[in-house]
Amino acid sequence: MLPDRTALQLHQQAAKRALDDAGLTKDDVDGLFSCGEEWSHALQLAEYLGLRPAYVDSTQVGGASWEIFVEHAVGALSAGLCSVALLVYGSTSRSEVRRRGHDGASGARGPAQFEAPYGLTLIGKYALVARRHMHEFGTTRRQLAAVAVAMNRWAQRNPNAFHHGKPLSVDAALQTPLIADPLRRADCCLRTDGGGAVILTTDERARDLRQKPVHVLGTGEAISHLHIAQGEDLTDLAAAQAGRQAMQRAGVGPRDIDVLQTYDAFTIMVLLALEALGFCGRGEGGAFVESGALAPGGQLPTNTDGGALACSHPGTRGVFLLIEATRQLRGECGARQVPQAQLALCNGIGGYVSSCGAVVLGT
Secondary structure, eight states, rough: OOOTTOOHHHHHHHHHHHHOOOOOOGGOEEEEOOOOOSSSSSHHHHHTTOOOOSSSOOOOOTTTHHHHHHHHHHHHHHHOOOSEEEEEEEEEEEHHHHHHHOOOOOOOOOGGGGGGGGGHHOOOHHHHHHHHHHHHHHHOOOOOOOOHHHHHHTTOOOSSSSTTTTOHHHHHHTTTTTTTTTGGGGGGGGOOEEEEEEEEEEEHTTSSSSSSOOOEEEEEEEOOOOGGOOOOOOOTTTTHHHHHHHHHHHHHOOOOSSSEEOOOSBHHHHHHHHHHHHSSOOOHHHHHHHHHTTTTSSSSSTTTOOHHHTOOOOSSOOOOOOOOHHHHHHHHHGGOTTTOOOOEEEEEEETTTTTTEEEEEEO
């Protein structure tokens, strides 16, 4: 927890560190990309950071927002609408819950009126998805637990991970408290404070910066619904469209990807993403994970910082997927470094398996 910091302070700290890393200052930033709970988030943030951007985007579609921001920023940079884009996020999610003692609730409008009266929580919605996947494809609790164990094994290699020094086994995961059947505590993300930022600019500008650039090779975005009751197929993730777009634009396929960073607020999200992105067949995600494919030494190193399940989750975590992928492609990850990583796929997921943004990054 960071009880002595505000969310705006975390935005500022992340932005400053990203700009220092690139060898830039806030005066170079003319594009601002961020989202938050406030309707005036972009105005408030720009004022706080002392920015007067020529281009602003505050698209809010949950955890996929940051990968979608990359697509929007690439378009803005290509069109000359800005020259240095700052994607920045900060949240005191864990501290706020401790201070308030509860999460609060939004009003039940539209289709929500058919969900809210029955007490369907956020976790409960993902539990419905998990149960449907189990019903359709025979997915087991042990296979879901294998996702949590894979993320935990990466966290053991990351000294900054929340669960560093706290190894987890499948059996231990299955003994954690049941939260919303079939999801146990080990199937659910952390709640932490934190912030992160990414700088995007043109190829020409990047040549003069402090760090050797990582290139955006392809992007894609897709949305499907908001309320879980409006989802046409709970096991069909919009990442199938967004991922296909990103990989086609990059001229690569699933077999070319060296590192996957995918949103893992719940273990079932990882299975859906693997299937939607083409790393395995539909309904085969459980067996694929159980084989050890995602863990250190596996064929598809995934969420190499420990992910939302074992490293950090300050809310809409998509920006951290981009940061970890960039660090992997730069070769900066120490004990968790994937050898010869040249291509990374970031897959943000938001809402209730409702929005997806995909980005292919390369050296």
